[in-house]
Amino acid sequence: MSATTDTIRNGVDTEKMFATLDLIKEQPAVARFQFRATNRWIDGAHNRSSIQGFYAAGGEDTSRSEAFAIDAGEPAILLGTDTGPNPAEYLLHALAACLTTSIVYVAAARKVQLTSVESTLTGDMDVRGALGVDDEPRNGFERIGVSFRVNGKAPAEKLREVVERATARSAVYDMVTNGVPVAVEVATD
Amino acid sequence: MSATTDTIRNGVDTEKMFATLDLIKEQPAVARFQFRATNRWIDGAHNRSSIQGFYAAGGEDTSRSEAFAIDAGEPAILLGTDTGPNPAEYLLHALAACLTTSIVYVAAARKVQLTSVESTLTGDMDVRGALGVDDEPRNGFERIGVSFRVNGKAPAEKLREVVERATARSAVYDMVTNGVPVAVEVATD
Numbered sequence: 001m002s003a004t005t006d007t008i009r010n011g012v013d014t015e016k017m018f019a020t021l022d023l024i025k026e027q028p029a030v031a032r033f034q035f036r037a038t039n040r041w042i043d044g045a046h047n048r049s050s051i052q053g054f055y056a057a058g059g060e061d062t063s064r065s066e067a068f069a070i071d072a073g074e075p076a077i078l079l080g081t082d083t084g085p086n087p088a089e090y091l092l093h094a095l096a097a098c099l100t101t102s103i104v105y106v107a108a109a110r111k112v113q114l115t116s117v118e119s120t121l122t123g124d125m126d127v128r129g130a131l132g133v134d135d136e137p138r139n140g141f142e143r144i145g146v147s148f149r150v151n152g153k154a155p156a157e158k159l160r161e162v163v164e165r166a167t168a169r170s171a172v173y174d175m176v177t178n179g180v181p182v183a184v185e186v187a188t189d
Numbered sequence: 190m191s192a193t194t195d196t197i198r199n200g201v202d203t204e205k206m207f208a209t210l211d212l213i214k215e216q217p218a219v220a221r222f223q224f225r226a227t228n229r230w231i232d233g234a235h236n237r238s239s240i241q242g243f244y245a246a247g248g249e250d251t252s253r254s255e256a257f258a259i260d261a262g263e264p265a266i267l268l269g270t271d272t273g274p275n276p277a278e279y280l281l282h283a284l285a286a287c288l289t290t291s292i293v294y295v296a297a298a299r300k301v302q303l304t305s306v307e308s309t310l311t312g313d314m315d316v317r318g319a320l321g322v323d324d325e326p327r328n329g330f331e332r333i334g335v336s337f338r339v340n341g342k343a344p345a346e347k348l349r350e351v352v353e354r355a356t357a358r359s360a361v362y363d364m365v366t367n368g369v370p371v372a373v374e375v376a377t378d
Contacts (some may be wrong), residue, residue, distance in 0.1 A: 011233025012268055020268070024322050031317040031326070035278050039285035041306035044200025047289045049282040051274045056266050063265050068274045070259070072286035076252050077245050079201055079209070079294070085240045085257045087287030087361045089224050090279055093238040095371070096228035097261035098276030100236045102319075105268070117230035123369075128220040130291075130360045133213050137220070140364035146373045156377040163375045171319040172276045175329035179368035180312075182284070184335045186352045188345040 012108040030057040045073050045080030078127075088141065091176070092121040098172035099146065099163075106166045107152065112159070114152035121146050144176065201297040219246040234262050234269030267316075277330065280365070281310040287361035288335065288352075295355045296341065301348070303341035310335050333365065 007015035024031045034055040041047045052067035053060060072087055074080025085093065096119050107114050122145045126137035150159050167173055196204040213220045223244040230236045241256035242249060261276055263269025274282065285308050296303050311334045315326035339348050356362055 011235070017268055020266075021320060021322055024317055024320065028315075028317060028323070031315050031320075031322070033314045033316050035275070035281060035312045035314065035330075037274075037278055037281040037285055037310045039282070039289055039308045039310070041289050041293060041303070044293065045290050046200070047286055047293075047306070049285055051278045051282065054264070054278075056264075061264060061266060064271060068278075070274065070279075070282055072282070072290070074290065075243070075245075075250060077209075077250060079206055080290075082253060085226075085259065086224070087283045087290060088364075089226055089240045089243075089257075090259075090283035090286060091361055091364060092224060092226040093228070093240065093259055093261070094276045094279035094283055096226055096238055097236055097279060099373070100228055100230050101234050101261070101263065101269075101276060104230060104233065104236075114230070117236075119228045121226045121228070123224045125222045125224065125360065126217075126220050127222050128213055128217060129363075130358055131210060131213065131220075132354075132358050133210055133220070134217070138363055138367075139358055140360045140362075140367070141224075141369050144369050144371045146371060148373065148375045149377070150375060151378050159377050160375050163373070165321075167373055169319055169321050169328055171314065171329040172280055173329075173371065174318075174327055175277075175280060175365065177368050177371050178327075178329070179366050180330050180333050182333045182335060182362065182366050184288070184337065184352070184356055186337045186339060186349050188338070188348050189340050 009108040009111065010104045010114050012105055014108050017105070017109065045078070045086075046083040047072050088123060088125065092123055092144070094172050095144065095146070095176050096121050098170045099148075099166060102166035102170040103150065103163055106169070107162045110162060112152055112154045112162055114150065116149070116151045118149045119146060198297040198300065199293045199303050201294055203297050206294070206298065234267070235272040236261050277312060277314065281312055281333070283361050284333065284335070284365050285310050287359045288337075288355060291355035291359040292339065292352055295358070296351045299351060301341055301343045301351055303339065305338070305340045307338045308335060
C-alpha cells in the first residue's frame with residue numbers, strides 16, 4: 001500500500017490529524033476558534049443564514065471561497081410554508097452531525113475502519129411552552145433520543161468504545177446537554 | 190383593505206395563529222410534538238441528515254412531500270473538505286433561526302409590522318476540548334453572542350419588548366442556554 005493509503009482512514013488524513021494535535025499541544029493559543037453565522041429574515045417563518053468566515057489558529061480563515069446559505073422554515077401546522085427544516089430540527093441535525101464526525105475521527109485515530117454510521121434522533125416537545133400558551137412546559141425539547149447503528153472492521157465492544165469516547169468529546173453534545181451562556185443584544189435604527 | 194390583508198402580518202396568518210392557540214388551550218394534548226432527523230455518514234467529516242416526518246396534533250404529519258437533505262462538513266483546518274457548514278455552525282444557525290421566527294411571530298401577534306430582522310451570532314471555542322488534547326476547556330462554545338438589528342413600524346422600545354418576549358419563548362434558545370437530557374443508544378450488526 002502507498003503512504004497515502006496508510007494515512008487516510010475513514011476519509012480522514014490521520015497524519016495531518018496527529019500533526020494538528022501535536023501543534024496544539026505545543027502552542028495552545030492556536031486552539032482558539034470563533035465560528036459565526038449571520039441570519040436574515042425573509043418572510044413569515046422563512047429566514048436564511050449565511051456561514052463563511054471563522055477565526056482559527058491565530059488568524060481569520062479565508063479558505064472558503066463562498067458562503068453556505070441555509071434556509072429555515074416551519075411546516076403549515078406551525079404557520080409556515082416549509083421553506084426549510086425548522087430550527088429545532090436543525091438542532092437535531094447539528095447534534096447528529098457532531099456525534100457522527102466525532103465517531104469517524106475517534107475511529108480514525110484508533111485505527112478502526114468504519115463501514116457505516118447511521119443515526120435517528122428524536123426530540124419531544126410540548127409546544128404550549130414555545131407558543132406562550134402555558135408557562136409549565138419548557139419551550140424546548142424535554143428530551144432527545146439518539147439511536148446509532150455503527151458498523152466497521154472491529155469487534156462490537158471496540159465500536160461501542162469509539163461511540164462512548166466520541167460522545168465524551170463532541171462539541172454539540174456538550175452544548176446541548178450542558179447549555180451555553182448566550183448574550184443577546186438588540187439594535188434598532 | 191381585504192380580510193386577507195388584515196390577517197396576514199409579517200407573512201404570518203394571525204387568524205390561523207390565534208385559532209391554533211385557542212385550540213391548544215382547549216385541547217392541550219394536541220400540543221405534543223416530536224421532531225426527528227436521520228443522519229448518514231458519507232466520508233470523512235461529510236454526513237447528511239434527512240428531515241421529513243414529525244408527530245404533531247395527535248398524529249403523524251405527512252404534509253411534507255419530500256425530505257430536506259442537509260449536508261455537514263468541516264473546513265480543511267479541521268480535517269474536512271468543506272462539504273457543508275460544521276455542526277457547531279449549524280447550532281448557531283438553529284439558534285438564529287429560532288430567535289428570528291419567534292420575533293416575527295410575537296410581532297405578528299402584537300400587531301407590530303416588521304421591516305427587517307438581521308442577526309450575527311458568534312461562538313467562541315477552545316478546540317483542545319473537542320480534540321481531546323486537554324480536559325480543561327469544555328468541548329463546546331464557552332459563550333455565544335447574538336447581535337440583532339430589528340426594524341419595523343413601531344417605537345424602538347416596542348421592538349425591544351418583542352425581542353425580549355421572543356427570547357423568553359424560543360425553543361432553541363431554551364435548549365442552548367439550559368441544556369436538554371440526551372440519551373444515546375448504540376447498535377452494531
